[in-house]
Amino acid sequence: xxxxxxxxxxxxxxxxxxxxxxxxxxxxxxxxxxxxxxxxxxxxxxxxxxxxxxxxxxxxxxxxxxxxxxxxxxxxxxxxxxxxxxxxxxxxxxxxxxxxxxxxxxxxxxxxxx
Amino acid sequence: xxxxxxxxxxxxxxxxxxxxxxxxxxxxxxxxxxxxxxxxxxxxxxxxxxxxxxxxxxxxxxxxxxxxxxxxxxxxxxxxxxxxxxxxxxxxxxxxxxxxxxxxxxxxxxxxxx
Numbered sequence: 507x508x509x510x511x512x513x514x515x516x517x518x519x520x521x522x523x524x525x526x527x528x529x530x531x532x533x534x535x536x537x538x539x540x541x542x543x544x545x546x547x548x549x550x551x552x553x554x555x556x557x558x559x560x561x562x563x564x565x566x567x568x569x570x571x572x573x574x575x576x577x578x579x580x581x582x583x584x585x586x587x588x589x590x591x592x593x594x595x596x597x598x599x600x601x602x603x604x605x606x607x608x609x610x611x612x613x614x615x616x617x618x619x620x
Numbered sequence: 621x622x623x624x625x626x627x628x629x630x631x632x633x634x635x636x637x638x639x640x641x642x643x644x645x646x647x648x649x650x651x652x653x654x655x656x657x658x659x660x661x662x663x664x665x666x667x668x669x670x671x672x673x674x675x676x677x678x679x680x681x682x683x684x685x686x687x688x689x690x691x692x693x694x695x696x697x698x699x700x701x702x703x704x705x706x707x708x709x710x711x712x713x714x715x716x717x718x719x720x721x722x723x724x725x726x727x728x729x730x731x732x733x734x
Binding site: 549611613 | 651660670712730
């Protein structure tokens with residue numbers, strides 16, 4: 507069974523520092539990995555999706571890498587801002603799962619201090 | 621383009637009451653999903669519909685029923701609500717049949733069962 511882990515569960519960084527978030531998964535047989543952002547009391551906003559054949563995906567200040575063989579992904583945010591404070595979730599789409607189902611990690615709650 | 625919409629946003633029920641959560645998407649997606657999010661448990665799939673006319677159980681289907689009314693709408697019904705169903709419910713949608721199948725989420729319904 508695919509398991510997705512995000513450590514740490516919470517993280518605090520000063521404004522301007524680069525933010526690095528980790529996601530690990532147990533089964534490398536995935537179609538893709540997706541990173542989401544969730545603000546308190548809100549829904550999930552998709553940030554980036556990396557295909558299993560890709561090593562990296564970039565969008566603005568965000569960069570996500572994928573090392574499928576080691577079961578790891580990293581979300582990198584350059585020059586963090588207080589507005590980046592949120593919970594970040596990663597999810598994988600296992601090849602063995604029918605119907606485009608995603609398996610989610612528990613999330614990392616990020617606080618960027620001014 | 622509203623994306624994924626959910627109604628209601630908040631609901632309080634008494635044990636044993638029934639209700640239906642509504643979800644609609646305007647992105648012409650063929651797959652739709654219902655998740656629940658609980659502290660310490662992350663996001664768990666309740667039911668999904670890979671395409672119009674089909675529905676399948678996810679990880680935690682007990683106590684719920686779903687209806688894929690048409691391509692746009694996917695509803696979740698609680699026939700006899702229990703306190704264990706207190707949660708935040710999210711609907712999502714995606715295109716089926718593509719490995720690049722980013723999932724898009726609605727804003728959520730916050731349900732309390734007393």
